[in-house]
Amino acid sequence: MEDHSNILVTGGAGMIGSNLVRRLVSQGHTVKVIDNLWRGSLENLRNEGDAFVIDIEKDFYKHDLRVVGSFEHLFDEIDYVFHLADVVAGIGFVFSHEQKIFRDNILINSNTINSVSNRQIKGFIYVGTACSYPESMQNSFTAQLLHEDDVYPAQPESAYGWSKLMGEYETSLLGEESNTPISILRLHNVYGSPCDYDPLTGQVIPSLIRKAINYPEEEFIVWGTGEQSRAFLHVDDVVDGLLLAVEKGLGQGVIQLGPDFSTPIRKIAEIVVQVSGKKIDPKFDASKPEGDKSRAADFSRARAILDWEPKIKLIEGIERVYRWIEHDLEERSREKFPTNNS
Numbered sequence: 001m002e003d004h005s006n007i008l009v010t011g012g013a014g015m016i017g018s019n020l021v022r023r024l025v026s027q028g029h030t031v032k033v034i035d036n037l038w039r040g041s042l043e044n045l046r047n048e049g050d051a052f053v054i055d056i057e058k059d060f061y062k063h064d065l066r067v068v069g070s071f072e073h074l075f076d077e078i079d080y081v082f083h084l085a086d087v088v089a090g091i092g093f094v095f096s097h098e099q100k101i102f103r104d105n106i107l108i109n110s111n112t113i114n115s116v117s118n119r120q121i122k123g124f125i126y127v128g129t130a131c132s133y134p135e136s137m138q139n140s141f142t143a144q145l146l147h148e149d150d151v152y153p154a155q156p157e158s159a160y161g162w163s164k165l166m167g168e169y170e171t172s173l174l175g176e177e178s179n180t181p182i183s184i185l186r187l188h189n190v191y192g193s194p195c196d197y198d199p200l201t202g203q204v205i206p207s208l209i210r211k212a213i214n215y216p217e218e219e220f221i222v223w224g225t226g227e228q229s230r231a232f233l234h235v236d237d238v239v240d241g242l243l244l245a246v247e248k249g250l251g252q253g254v255i256q257l258g259p260d261f262s263t264p265i266r267k268i269a270e271i272v273v274q275v276s277g278k279k280i281d282p283k284f285d286a287s288k289p290e291g292d293k294s295r296a297a298d299f300s301r302a303r304a305i306l307d308w309e310p311k312i313k314l315i316e317g318i319e320r321v322y323r324w325i326e327h328d329l330e331e332r333s334r335e336k337f338p339t340n341n342s
Contacts, residue, residue: 016127185242205232
């Protein structure tokens with residue numbers, strides 16, 4: 001990627017997006033962000049103190065990518081687009097809002113891709129998900145190493161997986177018909193900070209951390225049996241992959257990012273309890289949804305093409321997120337109950 005490129009990041013106020021924006025700015029690029037702030041937050045784009053990492057007045061745009069005609073002009077004079085925006089949340093939300101998630105993501109992806117197709121840009125990076133792999137390949141507690149071409153014949157378990165797979169397909173059409181250089185990164189379960197740990201929309205690692213911090217006022221309940229497992233990937237490793245995709249992945253097809261092992265949610269709960277330093281006996285609620293039983297990534301293409309592999313160990317990553325959520329809860333508490341020093 002050339003020095004001082006003009007870059008647009010959709011979903012740039014979310015967990016992955018804000019970390020990517022921070023890294024791009026540190027490299028000297030000019031970055032614009034589109035985000036509707038449903039799960040993202042302007043606070044995610046703030047540096048220590050009051051300053052923001054980008055010029056919020058000039059380079060942040062609160063737009064709804066589902067609405068045609070509201071944002072196309074923002075793609076003018078852009079060199080690279082990182083398309084991260086989508087609708088997703090914790091497993092409870094995903095499986096109780098499937099029609100909405102499918103429709104919203106189809107609109108978000110199609111409108112964004114159409115806006116790119118009308119312009120000459122140097123690279124379009126689409127972020128997909130391992131949820132697009134067939135349910136039949138993830139229905140055993142013994143994790144199967146998934147390859148990029150395993151996604152077809154298509155049989156995702158969720159509407160979210162289907163919607164993101166359709167985004168991959170339309171991105172491929174963009175590359176074929178407009179000669180736009182594209183890269184598709186298919187991500188496994190990303191965690192990190194800043195993150196959403198809300199009881200309704202938070203995903204598994206931040207949700208378990210919130211419960212541990214609030215324990216015993218909040219019960220430490222793990223959804224499902226705890227035997228279900230995922231290939232967890234720290235956001236710093238994802239940002240590394242996104243930057244490498246621009247340098248080495250354009251025109252190279254789909255590349256998945258994730259570790260080649262799967263960690264049971266029961267083990268995640270144990271690590272969170274260990275980090276908390278509290279005496280907590282996890283309770284498991286098998287009546288709650290737990291999704292696919294297991295999955296892991298054969299990341300040989302990422303290694304060969306991008307020279308990428310995950311670096312952040314799970315214990316280190318969970319410790320980082322724990323400290324961030326702990327600090328964020330303290331800050332929120334101070335804002336809600338300010339100290340009166342008068």
